[in-house]
Amino acid sequence: MTRRLTPDICVIGAGSGGLTVAAAAAAFGVDVVLIEKGRMGGDCLNYGCVPSKAMIAAGKHARAIAEAPDFGVSAGAVKVDFRKVHDHVHSVIAAIAPNDSVERFRALGVTVIEAEGRFTDRRTVVAGDFEIAARRFVIATGSSAFVPPIPGLDSVDYLTNETLFERTSAPRHLIVIGGGPIGMEMAQAHRRLGAEVTVIEGERALGKDDPELTAIVLDQIRAEGVTLIEGAKVTGVEKQGASGVRVCWESENDKGQVDGSDILVATGRSANVEGLGLDKAGIKYDRRGVTVGANLRSSNSRVYAIGDVAGSLQFTHVAGYHAGLVVQQILFRLPAKENRDIIPWATFTSPELAHVGLAEADARKRHGDRISILRWPYAENDRAQAERQTTGLIKMVVDRKARIIGVTIVGAGASEMINMWALAITNGLKLGDVRGYVPPYPTMSEIGKRAAISYYGPVTRKPLVRTLVRWLRIFG
Numbered sequence: 070m071t072r073r074l075t076p077d078i079c080v081i082g083a084g085s086g087g088l089t090v091a092a093a094a095a096a097f098g099v100d101v102v103l104i105e106k107g108r109m110g111g112d113c114l115n116y117g118c119v120p121s122k123a124m125i126a127a128g129k130h131a132r133a134i135a136e137a138p139d140f141g142v143s144a145g146a147v148k149v150d151f152r153k154v155h156d157h158v159h160s161v162i163a164a165i166a167p168n169d170s171v172e173r174f175r176a177l178g179v180t181v182i183e184a185e186g187r188f189t190d191r192r193t194v195v196a197g198d199f200e201i202a203a204r205r206f207v208i209a210t211g212s213s214a215f216v217p218p219i220p221g222l223d224s225v226d227y228l229t230n231e232t233l234f235e236r237t238s239a240p241r242h243l244i245v246i247g248g249g250p251i252g253m254e255m256a257q258a259h260r261r262l263g264a265e266v267t268v269i270e271g272e273r274a275l276g277k278d279d280p281e282l283t284a285i286v287l288d289q290i291r292a293e294g295v296t297l298i299e300g301a302k303v304t305g306v307e308k309q310g311a312s313g314v315r316v317c318w319e320s321e322n323d324k325g326q327v328d329g330s331d332i333l334v335a336t337g338r339s340a341n342v343e344g345l346g347l348d349k350a351g352i353k354y355d356r357r358g359v360t361v362g363a364n365l366r367s368s369n370s371r372v373y374a375i376g377d378v379a380g381s382l383q384f385t386h387v388a389g390y391h392a393g394l395v396v397q398q399i400l401f402r403l404p405a406k407e408n409r410d411i412i413p414w415a416t417f418t419s420p421e422l423a424h425v426g427l428a429e430a431d432a433r434k435r436h437g438d439r440i441s442i443l444r445w446p447y448a449e450n451d452r453a454q455a456e457r458q459t460t461g462l463i464k465m466v467v468d469r470k471a472r473i474i475g476v477t478i479v480g481a482g483a484s485e486m487i488n489m490w491a492l493a494i495t496n497g498l499k500l501g502d503v504r505g506y507v508p509p510y511p512t513m514s515e516i517g518k519r520a521a522i523s524y525y526g527p528v529t530r531k532p533l534v535r536t537l538v539r540w541l542r543i544f545g
């Protein structure tokens with residue numbers, strides 16, 4: 070028998086975005102229904118950020134052993150037990166899972182329905198035995214691996230982010246199709262854990278970031294033994310022998326083939342809009358996801374979309390940010406708008422790559438030549454020298470009023486360091502605000518202050534300023 074529920078809010082999808090809306094609304098005593106058809110925690114916890122970062126951590130340990138002799142420490146040859154790597158990855162997921170569990174959310178007062186949800190009309194969703202007529206709906210159904218229509222791909226057992234972390238043995242030769250963040254993070258981690266790795270990228274690897282800084286990451290990944298073929302479209306895949314695969318590619322002036330043991334498809338994401346009954350609810354959508362305005366409202370004014378399915382930047386922290394914006398609108402009727410200029414992101418390769426605000430090319434499009442570019446290298450930082458982590462730099466873009474409008478960092482710890490610059494950009498800080506702050510010595514974060522004060526270097530050489538300094542000496 071169908072049970073009818075009439076909560077204030079109905080959230081479809083219990084990933085990073087949906088869980089945050091449900092927890093925040095429940096904290097204010099609001100009646101919330103949360104619908105999840107798969108695993109609580111969504112992609113990030115089960116098939117994305119968490120397992121990938123846990124695997125990267127394992128790879129870092131292998132690399133640290135290989136580099137230890139440079140510090141006068143020797144631990145012998147690196148040995149990797151991939152089954153134990155798998156167990157490590159899954160024990161990290163298990164440690165975090167209780168935070169996202171059905172039990173925890175029920176204890177918070179949320180009605181959790183473990184079923185697939187779909188709209189039947191403009192204000193009704195059905196899920197399992199329930200029919201939910203809510204005041205507001207939030208679609209937070211995320212995204213799935215986009216698998217391009219490559220001839221022959223269907224004839225092999227290719228991996229995606231949903232199956233990669235199930236492996237208990239290292240691939241002998243992993244061929245990664247797509248050199249975005251998923252492809253490059255996983256390529257380096259698998260290489261460090263003993264696999265031969267080839268990445269085939271249709272355009273430019275890590276193409277969403279500043280090429281000056283990505284070049285440093287790609288050089289390092291190549292130096293560790295990953296073969297990276299850029300500007301190459303995959304034209305076909307076929308089985309090779311009993312357990313092998315062959316991937317054929319073509320670039321503008323060349324073509325070739327790579328024989329390997331496994332394929333990871335990492336060619337971007339498709340928004341999860343299928344089967345949601347969006348047409349019945351009058352909700353517009355396209356290939357990128359649900360169509361929303363800057364306030365994340367869809368063409369059906371009762372319905373919001375957040376996170377990966379909203380077709381914006383696809384990061385866990387963006388899903389969380391979106392959740393805050395819709396909670397503000399639904400609970401308090403306060404206007405809220407997404408501001409992509411304040412969103413940082415980090416790619417967890419070694420060296421790490423982190424960014425916030427406008428990259429140089431975008432800043433030039435918006436501000437013309439009225440910007441300054443400041444840089445400071447890791448090699449000039451004492452802590453980086455002590456740690457032998459001298460590869461990298463910070464690059465800062467400031468407008469003509471010395472307001473910080475973009476920061477990119479490539480190097481050790483970049484994902485942590487970017488936090489301070491995200492705060493600076495969110496609050497419209499200028500270089501003058503950074504000039505006065507004191508970073509502890511020796512820390513790698515000092516590179517940020519050094520870049521900032523380099524802006525004032527030319528002032529010290531101005532004859533007028535030097536005359537003023539000489540003149541002030543007269544007063545004792």
Ligand SMILES: Cc1cc2nc3c(=O)[nH]c(=O)nc-3n(C[C@H](O)[C@H](O)[C@H](O)COP(=O)(O)OP(=O)(O)OC[C@H]3O[C@@H](n4cnc5c(N)ncnc54)[C@H](O)[C@@H]3O)c2cc1C
Pocket residue numbers: 081082083084085086087104105106107108109110111112113114116117118119121122184185186187209210211212230251341344345375376377378383384385386387388417
């Ligand atoms: C390998 C990998 C590594 C990543 N690393 C990072 C990282 O380091 N940092 C970062 O910020 N981001 C990272 N991401 C991106 C991040 O995982 C996503 O941006 C984030 O999970 C999006 O959250 P979401 O709430 O929009 O969707 P999801 O977390 O995908 O949750 C959507 C949920 O909705 C459920 N659902 C779908 N349809 C229905 C339906 N009809 N009814 C009921 N439930 C439904 C799904 O089962 C799922 O649980 C990574 C992604 C991948 C794949």
Ligand SMILES: NC(=O)c1ccc[n+]([C@@H]2O[C@H](COP(=O)([O-])OP(=O)(O)OC[C@H]3O[C@@H](n4cnc5c(N)ncnc54)[C@H](O)[C@@H]3O)[C@@H](O)[C@H]2O)c1
Pocket residue numbers: 217246247248249250251252254269270271272273274275276277301302303335336337338382383384414415416417
């Ligand atoms: N550290 C992080 O925060 C992190 C890590 C992983 C993923 N993510 C998120 O997940 C999203 C998806 O990651 P992704 O790496 O799958 O997607 P992506 O869209 O960023 O990169 C996909 C790459 O595949 C290439 N490509 C597409 N079709 C191809 C083909 N047929 N042959 C060869 N190359 C092809 C594209 O040119 C592109 O460079 C990211 O945009 C990011 O938002 C974040």
